[in-house]
Amino acid sequence: MRLVGSAITTAILILGFAAIAQQTGPGGSQPPAGSLPSGSPPANGAQPQVDESALRYFASQGDTRRVNAEIARLRALYPNWTPPSDLSQLSAGGSAPPDPLLERLWNLYREDRIAEVRAAIAERQAADTNWKPPEELVTALETVEARRRLVNASDSGQWQTVLSVATESPSLLTCTNVDVLWRVAEAFARTDQPIRTRDVYTYLLTNCANPAERLATLQKALTLLPEQQVADLLQFERRTGESPDDFSSIRDELARRRVERASLDSKMTASAEDLAAVERLIRNTNEAGPVLILGWYNYHHGNPARALELFKTALDRNGGAKAAEGYAMSLRALERLTDAEAFAYEWRERAPENMKIYLDVATALLSQDPAPRLDARVVARIVPVVTAQRFPDGAQALGWYSYNTQQIRTARDWFRTALGWRPEDEPSAYGLALSTQRLNERAAFNAVVSQWRGRSERIADLADGTNPGSGRRSAPVQPRAEMETAPRPAAARQVAVERIEVEQPLARTEEGVRLRQTQARSTLGRGCAMTRNPTGLSGDAALTRGWCLMEINRPLEAVAAFDQAIATGSGRTREEAAYGKSLAYLRKNLTSEAAIAAAEAPQTRSRQVELGASILTQRALAAYRDKRYVETLLALSERARLVPEQNDLLLIRGWSYFNLGRYKDAEQVFRAVQRTGHSEEASVGLNAIQEATDQVSQ
Amino acid sequence: MTRQVPRASDPKVDTIFGIHPMLNLFNSASFSAENRDPFSARCARRASLLPWLLAMISLVMTSMASSQSLSVQPLKIAGTISSADWEAYRSRFVEDSGRVVDTANGNISHSEGQGYGLLLALAASDRRSFEQILSFTFTELLIRDDGLAVWKWDPGAKPRVTDRNNATDGDLLIAYALAKAAEVWQEPRYTTAAQKIARAIGKNTLGRSGRSLVLLPGADGFGAGDRPDGPVVNLSYWVFEAFPVMAVLAPEYEWNRVWRDGVMLLQQSTAGRVRLPADWLSLQSGLQPKPADGFPPEFGYNSLRIPLYLLRAGMTDLEWLRALKQRWSAENEGVAVVNVVTGQIRERLTDQGYAILQAALACALEGTPVPAALRTFEPSLYYPSTLYLLAKSLLGEKYPQCVSSAAP
Incomplete structure (x- = not known):
């Protein structure tokens, strides 16, 4: 027990638990009957401090059978441990008859049935108010309870509790309880006291002998301490002795x-x-x-x-x-x-x-220079990826590749696409200028020049005729793999009503909306999944809830939340909520409702355009689905006043003309689409016109 | 069948709740414990508020005439449960490790159950079991940094603590049971522990709502800044009988106000058409408590305890108890889980442990003897069995005439 005492003192000093040192002076846990462990404490604490209290008790009762059982148990736990030599003295001195209750208590203690020990003590005290449990049993009990609390607290991340229990029960801080020391070390680290963490590890590596535990200590240090401090701990490696470290x-x-x-x-x-x-x-x-x-x-x-x-x-x-x-x-x-x-x-x-x-x-x-000879399949598989990813550098590279392989129209379209994805891309603008010049498209050429003249010298030079085309780019080249595929917006397949519905609405805003939704969702967790009435929420709370509901795709409930936000929110909240409400309706294809919602609060110009365009797109598609072609065309024309008409909608326009028997108009549209690269879809339309007009003329 | 402390955390919304002048009326009617009144010293009457008071009295008299005589009468508790009843409970719901098992909830344990276990062991004068239950409570649950108990412990999980938030009613019950036991068994260890918990409750779970001081169900997640409809409270967490005891343990906190504002809140939340409070109430929107977000708007398993706690605290004068007694009587709807908005019954509760709540009301308010069928304990599940013994302990101590063999 002296050994335990001295180890504790060391731990206390090292760990800086100055306050405890006073509480647990040398007399703090005096063992019974002046027992001293055999031999002096081995240097470096090579021998763990084993809890011998039960053993001593059985010995004092002269219960050889239990003494032997306990010795066997402790040996199994601590292979290096040797039983104390003074047990026989205890036994000899034990003249008092064995107390069966105490025996039961120690047995329960040994079996770790702590609550039952407490219960039995209470029971005995209730029967005999003068009876007191032996001090060492009380101490042993308190130690076990402290260890349990410490372990539980550490498992639940309650680091302050870990440290306060350690402070109150310093007898835990020994090499017998390496696990406790590790947990205390971690508690220091988790409460921003890495120096103390290092001190605990240092204590452990200085005093505790088990090589596996020593190695594990360093592994723990790796997860909790800066590398330099871990490196410093390596100095405690024991290279000699019975069980050297590795x-x-x-x-x-x-x-x-x-x-x-x-x-x-x-x-x-x-x-x-x-x-x-x-x-x-x-x-x-x-x-x-x-x-x-x-x-x-x-x-x-x-x-x-x-x-x-x-x-x-x-x-x-x-x-x-x-x-x-x-x-x-x-x-x-x-x-x-x-x-x-x-x-x-x-x-x-x-x-x-x-x-x-x-x-x-x-x-x-x-982009290799000189332009490479590429397998057509390679180019063909690059195109859809660049398109789907809207990768401007790729579009530009396809532009140059087309240009250098004498596919000037295709080049022009790719440069245009690249500029659509990155309007500030000067090389693409230059490419566009070159191609339109080569194609003799004066209006297009002038448009580029007027836009870029101030920003790009080489484009200005091109216009002024000082640099008639870049030598490198326009150098005649051998026929290459033909570009079968010109740029093609992602959302175009057949007469792609379905696809447009899925992908088209508000492509530009989707990202912003998604951000709002995810933020709302992370604020509310699954909170908004619960159906409930938003009445009573504040404007901001209702707004958050609305976005959250959008995220889990419950637009109609979102509408209710946005309504609440419109009703109670400030100007900014109302604008945001009206916007959200429109999107919610759009998601349900309720375009009239969306239009009304959009008008519920003033929107910024760009949002007005977005919402307006989306609403009109959906209106056009709905009309088209219902074969109301005149209305389709009306909606498309209205939309075209807000934003340029993309190819997929042009196709809808074409087919609407076609279905109305306006073949000339349809043909014009399909040809235009064909020129931008939608050859397949456009051809289907053109063939249909051909067929229809043939039949008419026959 | 399950009652859970919910997790919560959401953006902040500020609120105003409570009619301040009324509160002073309650002040004058604070705990009237016979021997020592921890509160009277704290009830500073402010002359400046007197005109207000007078003005309000007539108004309040009409609606809450009886509430003026509200008071908490301390219970003795010890020795009020027969050893047979306790043994029937203990053998079913208390493990050797001292763990009180919620048999209807996946055999988990919680701070509330440990608190009830301690209280009932005390009522049965079983110090042995009290120590046992305390040992588990102390080593497994009382591990939070702030000194409160983690509320949920699942034998099938690792680590066993599956939610480290506290449940304030559990903390109150544990501290209360410890303090009562310390008195009976003269054990300073219990007092020290009770005091620690009482201080932690005072420090971490009292929240402001307007001018009221309320008991938050947990230290985290229920405050005004924690969720959009916060603060959210649960009226059944007000263990009314415990507040005077907390006031002795941790006099630096305003337990009197918490107690008083709890009564106020109960009055407000039972003023609607259905006259039942929802288990979980949002105090976010001004004067009127509303069912909190994410919980069914129900007078449910939680709230069933409110009348029991009121009776145990001797607060029998509340008019609402009469109304509840009527509603719960066999001729009417009986004890049930009720939607507080529509008044619709979701579930009728027939277990002995629920039926005895109505019987206890009838006894306390009208002296009606407890029916013979409820006199013998037939333990079923943890929760109703606990309510049964709590009610029986009260009846044995305060209303022996309702359970004496002479009664029909």
Whole structure:
């Protein structure tokens, strides 16, 4: 017990629990009958402090059977423990007859049935008010209860409780309870006292002997302490003795982390030892992790060939999307663009990073100088991806590729598309100017020039005739793979009423709306899923609720919430709510309601346009579905006054004309669509006209 | 069958609630404990408010004439439950570890159950079980940084604590039971523990709503800033008999006001057509409490306890209790879960533990003897069995004539 006492003092001092030290002076937990453990405390506390209280009690009662059972139990728990030599003295001195209740209490205690010990003590005290439980049993009980509370509190993240229990029960802070020490260390870390955390680990590594626990201590330190402090703790590694430490895995982990940091930063170099450690990890495990790290390190430190090998290994080890990204990037760095494009294409859907590298690689492939000879299939598969992703660099690259392969109309359309996606893209504007000039489209050319003259010298030069086309771009080239596919907005298939419904409304605003909805949702959690009446909510709360309901796609309930917001909210809230309400109605295809809602609060100009356009789109589509073609055309024309008519709606217009028998108008529209690249859909229309007019003329 | 402390957290909305001048009326009628009155010292009467008071009296007299004599009469508790009844309860719902098991709720445990267990062990004068239940409560639940108990413990989960928020009624019950037990068994350990919890309740769960001071159901998630309809309260968390005891344990907090404003809130929430409070009330919108968001607008399992707590606190003069007694009588709808908006019954509750609530009302208000069928304890599930014993303990102590063998 002296040993326990001294260890506690050490722990207290080290942990800085100064206040407790006074409470638990040397006399704090005096063992019974002047017992001292055999031998002196081993240096470094190689022997854990074992709770011998039950053992001593059985010995004092002369109960050899239980003494032996307890010795066996403690030996199993603590292999290095030796029973105290003074047990026989205790036994000899134990002249008092054994108390069966005490025996039962100690048994319950031994079996960890703490509540029942408490109950039995209370029962005995109720029967005999003078009876007091033995002090060491009370202490033992309190210690176990404290440990339970500490563990439970730590499992529930109640770190203050962990620390206060540790303060009140310093007898827990010994090598017998390494788990408790770890939890206390974590509590310090979680309450921003890393120095104390380090002190606990230092105490543990200085005093506790179990090599597995020592190693685990460093593993815990890795998760809680800055690396430098972990590195400092390595000095406590015991290289000699019966059971020496092996902290090499910790060293390797530190090395791995250093290389990992350097792997993404070309200005940071890793030491040869650290790199060797990671190489060793790669050899000794089957995991992709270290391979990826070394791959990125090589990639960012000028060795793409080695990086490529490593990423290949990582792929073989199921390194997944990250490995694929690295592999594609290495191929690109090695200028193997054709391979890179083919490889990246396969992985593009796996993660946003994979899509990004695919688009980059494809763009690089198209933009090579001189213009490459590309397989038509390659170009054909690049086009839909660039279109779906609305990737302006890709569109521009397709523009140049078309231009350089003498497909000037296609080039013009791609440049236009690129500008649509990124209006400030000067190279695309230049491309557009060049193509329109080549096509002799004066009006279009002048439009570009007037827009860009002030911002782009080369476009101005083009207009002034000082630079009649860039030599490089307009150099005659061999016929290349024909561009079968010109730019084509994503939402165009057949007479795409369904598709338009799904994708069209408010494409530009969808993102803003989604942001609002997600924010509302994260504020309310599943809160808004519960059906209820929004009356009584404040304007802002109702608005949040409305967006939240939109997010879980319950637009009609959202309408009710937005109504409440319109009724009670401030100006800004009302505007927002009216906007939301319109969107909600649009989602239910209730266009008249949407139109009314839009008028409920003043909207900004751009929102007016958005909402108006969306409402008209839906109105047109609804009319078209109901075969009310005149109304369809009316709605489309109204819409066209607000925003340019996109190809899919042009097709609707064409078919409306067609169905009204206005074949000339229909033909005009379909031809226009055909010119912008919607050849398939337009051809269907044109053929239909052909057929219809043939029949008429026959 | 389940009652849960909900999690909540949402944007802030400010509120005003409470008619201030009325509160002073309650002030003058604070706890009239016979021996020592912890509150009288705190009831400073302000001369400046006197005109207000006079002006309001006539108004209040009409609507709440009886409420002036509200008071809390302390219960003895110990020795009011027979050992047979307690044994029937203990053997079913209390494990050797001291865990009180909610048998209708996936055998979980909660702070409320531990509090009831302690209180009932005391009522049965079973210190053995009291220690046992306390041991579990102390080591498994009383682990929060703020000194309150985590409310939910699930034997099938790891870690066992599946929600670390507190439930304030559980904390109140634990502290109250400890303080009462400390008196009976002369155990300072209990007093210390009770005091810690009482201070933690005072510090962490009292919330302002307008000029009122209310008991928030949990330290997190129910305040004005925590949810759009906050503050949200549960009237059945007002264990009225416990407030004078809290006032002794932690006199630095205004328990008297909490108690008083709870009564006020009850008056307000029972003023509607259906005359029943919803279990969960939003105090967000001004004067009138409303059913809180996300909860059924029901007078449900939670609120059934309100009349029991009122009776136990000796607050029998509230007019609402008469109305409730009528509603609960066999000729009318009986004890039931009722939609407080429509008045529709969702579920009739026939278990002994619910029926005895009506019998206790009839006894306390009219001296009606408790029917023979309710005299013998037939434990079923944890919750109604608990209510049964709490009611029986009260009847045994305060209304022996209703349960004596001489009664028909």
